[in-house]
Structures are given as structure tokens and as C-alpha cells.
Amino acid sequence: MYSWLSAAASRFGAPHARKLAVSAIRLAASLAPADTPPSLRREVMGLSFPGPVGLAAGFDKHGELYPSLPRLGFGFAEIGSVIPRPESHRSCGMDTVTAILSQYPRPHPIPLGISISMNRTTPPHLMSDDYLACLERLWEYADYFAINLGVRAGPDLHMTEHAVVLRNVLTAAKDAQAKFERITGLHRPLAVKIDRNRGDTASLLSCVQEFAFDGLILSGDVESGAEHHALDMLEQVAKMLNDRIPIISVGGIRTPQDAVDRLSAGAALIQLYSGIVESGPFLIRRINSRI
Ligand SMILES: Cc1cc2nc3c(=O)[nH]c(=O)nc-3n(C[C@H](O)[C@H](O)[C@H](O)COP(=O)(O)O)c2cc1C
Numbered sequence: 001m002y003s004w005l006s007a008a009a010s011r012f013g014a015p016h017a018r019k020l021a022v023s024a025i026r027l028a029a030s031l032a033p034a035d036t037p038p039s040l041r042r043e044v045m046g047l048s049f050p051g052p053v054g055l056a057a058g059f060d061k062h063g064e065l066y067p068s069l070p071r072l073g074f075g076f077a078e079i080g081s082v083i084p085r086p087e088s089h090r091s092c093g094m095d096t097v098t099a100i101l102s103q104y105p106r107p108h109p110i111p112l113g114i115s116i117s118m119n120r121t122t123p124p125h126l127m128s129d130d131y132l133a134c135l136e137r138l139w140e141y142a143d144y145f146a147i148n149l150g151v152r153a154g155p156d157l158h159m160t161e162h163a164v165v166l167r168n169v170l171t172a173a174k175d176a177q178a179k180f181e182r183i184t185g186l187h188r189p190l191a192v193k194i195d196r197n198r199g200d201t202a203s204l205l206s207c208v209q210e211f212a213f214d215g216l217i218l219s220g221d222v223e224s225g226a227e228h229h230a231l232d233m234l235e236q237v238a239k240m241l242n243d244r245i246p247i248i249s250v251g252g253i254r255t256p257q258d259a260v261d262r263l264s265a266g267a268a269l270i271q272l273y274s275g276i277v278e279s280g281p282f283l284i285r286r287i288n289s290r291i
Pocket residue numbers: 014056057058059080081115148150152193219220221222250251252253271272273274275
């Protein structure tokens with residue numbers, strides 16, 4: 001039934017398919033809650049996750065859906081990407097997000113990550129200011145932050161052209177982590193989201209290791225049928241990091257078997273976006289019952 005509706009919505013474009021998925025999440029969350037067994041609990045980045053399956057960034061941009069997610073079996077959620085100044089076609093920016101998140105009781109039932117990014121109009125030499133503005137304003141609201149350097153982060157961010165700029169962003173983020181922890185007494189893990197399709201993965205990976213980030217979100221928009229590339233890449237990176245930095249795998253996870261494969265290949269956690277649009281929110285329960 002859901003696939004039929006989803007196929008119909010897809011014909012009218014991605015925004016309609018996502019809207020249908022949002023309504024399905026709200027409706028499904030009003031039904032019987034998922035029974036997430038204690039065996040699925042994971043300790044990652046110093047946080048406790050009731051399960052390893054999370055909602056990927058971009059789906060719940062402002063966090064409105066967050067309260068519905070634990071009942072569906074999600075073990076965590078990444079809201080955003082949030083940008084410092086509103087851009088009508090992308091996101092309403094930080095004020096909208098803080099207004100929504102301040103209503104939620106603490107501690108959160110599942111870890112709430114905030115993905116942060118930059119405005120499209122920000123010139124490369126001011127890029128780190130955008131990420132810092134987000135960290136400063138949102139520090140108290142998140143359980144962890146994702147520094148989004150993926151393909152959807154903004155203007156062309158190729159490491160080959162902007163190696164110094166990207167390095168500056170990562171250095172500034174690490175400094176800010178220590179500074180805001182000192183000021184607020186709140187520790188916030190930082191994960192870096194990079195994209196395996198960009199061609200600059202190796203340089204970014206070495207920065208992530210050098211600065212000892214708390215997590216790596218290894219992403220890529222994976223077309224159906226190319227999932228094995230995502231798996232190969234995950235295996236290579238997992239070998240390289242050798243458990244020093246936990247990996248969150250995202251991109252092309254559409255079935256319970258995909259989830260099993262990513263977790264066996266070394267991912268500590270996984271995230272989904274398209275799979276939920278295509279198959280509906282009960283996919284998370286099906287995954288949880290297989291892992
Ligand atoms: C419409 C759309 C918007 C997205 N927006 C964001 C975003 O704001 N920030 C981000 O880090 N990733 C964003 N993503 C990427 C997803 O988080 C994810 O990495 C990607 O879709 C691959 O996962 P999937 O194959 O499960 O869809 C977006 C993806 C889609 C389809």
C-alpha cells in the first residue's frame with residue numbers, strides 16, 4: 001500500500017514523496033510503539049543509542065518530526081542541515097530550529113544530532129565563521145554535531161581547490177569544541193560528514209584522523225545497483241580507521257540486508273533517507289528485527 005502511494009507521489013517529484021513520508025511517520029507513530037530490544041543498544045561517541053538506525057540529515061530539517069521517531073524504532077536522528085542565515089529555498093535557519101528544540105524535554109529519548117552547514121553566499125575564506133556561528137548558537141540543543149562537508153553542504157567545496165579552507169573549518173571546529181565545553185560544561189561530540197563521490201575523500205579522511213574527531217559520517221547518494229561500491233568504500237575506510245573513529249554509514253541503505261551488510265562491514269551506526277521515502281517508516285522496525 002505504501003509503495004503504491006509512494007510511487008504515485010514520486011511521479012509528482014521528490015518533495016511530494018517526502019511529504020507523504022512525513023505524514024506516514026506521524027500516522028505510524030500514533031500506532032503501537034516499536035519494541036526496540038535492549039540488545040540493539042550501542043555506545044558510540046560517548047553517547048548511548050537505543051538502536052543503531054538513525055534518520056539521515058535533510059529529512060527533518062527543523063526537528064519537528066523528532067518526537068515521533070523513537071516510537072518507530074529510530075535509535076537517533078540528525079536534524080538540519082542548519083545554516084546561519086535563512087535561505088528561503090533551503091532552510092529557515094537557526095531561530096526556527098532553537099524555537100522548536102527548546103520545547104523538547106531533556107534528556108532526549110534518542111540522541112539528537114544537529115547537522116550544520118554554510119550559506120551558499122558565504123565566500124570560501126569566511127566558511128569557518130558559518131560553522132562556528134552554528135556551533136555557538138546551537139551548542140546546548142544537540143547531543144552531537146555533524147559538520148556537513150558533503151556534496152549538499154553548499155558551494156563547491158573540493159579539497160583539491162579549497163584544501164586550506166576545509167582544513168581551517170575542521171581546525172576551527174575542534175577549537176570551538178574545547179572552548180564551548182569549557183564555557184558551558186557540556187561535552188558535545190563532533191562528527192564530520194564527507195561524501196565518497198567527491199574525489200577528495202582521502203585528504204578529508206586524513207584531517208578527520210589528525211584532529212581526532214569523534215565520528216565520521218561516510219555518505220554518498222547511491223543509485224540503486226551501486227550499493228556494493230558503498231560497501232567496498234566502507235570496508236576500506238573501516239580498515240584504515242581501525243576502530244579509532246566510529247563510522248556512521250549513510251547512502252543506499254534500502255533493505256534490512258543492506259543494514260546488516262553495513263554493520264558487518266564496520267559501521268557503528270547507519271542512517272537512512274531515501275529508503276524511508278520509498279518503503280515507509282515501518283522499514284526501521286523490519287531492519288531492527290534483522291540486526
Ligand atoms: C532532498 C534531500 C535533502 C538532503 N539534505 C541534506 C542536508 O541538508 N544535509 C545533509 O547532510 N545531507 C542531506 N541529504 C543527504 C542525506 O542525508 C543522505 O546522506 C543521502 O540522501 C544518502 O542517503 P540515502 O541513500 O538513504 O538517501 C539530503 C538528501 C536528500 C535526498
